[in-house]
Amino acid sequence: MAVVQLTPRVWQLKLNLVNCYLLETEDGLLLIDTGYPNSADKRFAAVRESGHDPALIRHLLLTHCHIDHGGSAAEVQRRTGARTYAHALDAPLIGQGIAERPGTTRTPGLVNRLVYLFFIKYAGTTYDPLPVDEPLAHGQVLPLAGGLEVIHSPGHSAGHLCLLLRSEGLLIAGDICSHVMGLKYSTINEDRTLARQSILRVAEYPFERAAFGHGDALTERANQQLKEAFAAS
Ligand SMILES: [Zn+2]
Ligand SMILES: [Zn+2]
Numbered sequence: 336m337a338v339v340q341l342t343p344r345v346w347q348l349k350l351n352l353v354n355c356y357l358l359e360t361e362d363g364l365l366l367i368d369t370g371y372p373n374s375a376d377k378r379f380a381a382v383r384e385s386g387h388d389p390a391l392i393r394h395l396l397l398t399h400c401h402i403d404h405g406g407s408a409a410e411v412q413r414r415t416g417a418r419t420y421a422h423a424l425d426a427p428l429i430g431q432g433i434a435e436r437p438g439t440t441r442t443p444g445l446v447n448r449l450v451y452l453f454f455i456k457y458a459g460t461t462y463d464p465l466p467v468d469e470p471l472a473h474g475q476v477l478p479l480a481g482g483l484e485v486i487h488s489p490g491h492s493a494g495h496l497c498l499l500l501r502s503e504g505l506l507i508a509g510d511i512c513s514h515v516m517g518l519k520y521s522t523i524n525e526d527r528t529l530a531r532q533s534i535l536r537v538a539e540y541p542f543e544r545a546a547f548g549h550g551d552a553l554t555e556r557a558n559q560q561l562k563e564a565f566a567a568s
Contacts, residue, residue: 490530
């Protein structure tokens with residue numbers, strides 16, 4: 336477990352190769368993503384390590400429906416009473432605890448094969464359902480942390496979203512791609528061509544830093560680095 340402060344109001348909580356994000360808002364804390372099932376205790380320990388009280392989590396947002404992001408969401412919600420958010424297209428799956436849409440495929444390559452076998456397939460296909468209070472749409476600006484802009488970025492999943500915190504020049508990128516061994520396509524995608532288009536479209540937004548569901552954050556020229564990594568691939 337490791338906690339990294341990325342900006343004055345954003346903390347990265349790393350656990351089991353999955354990053355969640357904690358934001359200080361005008362109305363308590365916002366937790367973005369929750370990790371695999373049964374990881375709420377450890378994630379709350381990370382929240383405390385960041386200097387915050389998990390009881391103050393008032394908002395819970397999922398970047399998409401996958402089990403490594405939504406797996407502990409119902410437990411976090413039960414323990415905090417947080418208001419819940421996800422993109423309108425993934426909200427119905429999250430509401431039924433369905434981790435993946437049919438047709439999701441693995442990206443070629445040995446590393447992807449191993450990650451898929453040991454982390455994704457192993458984790459299963461269902462988790463405790465989380466009713467989504469507020470289905471989100473592209474372009475919506477949540478009145479949290481000075482304004483958090485929803486960027487719909489389908490491909491990894493149909494309802495995948497990124498969040499732009501303009502005041503701090505930070506993109507919370509979810510699994511739009513991974514940054515574990517350089518910038519690479521995520522291990523699984525519903526539509527990799529669409530994922531690439533989303534990455535390049537998101538890279539047009541103004542942000543210096545980007546933080547991912549898997550791997551370290553980019554701390555400078557993040558939008559340019561995304562363009563360079565995926566322009567030709
Ligand atoms: Zn994912
Ligand atoms: Zn993930």
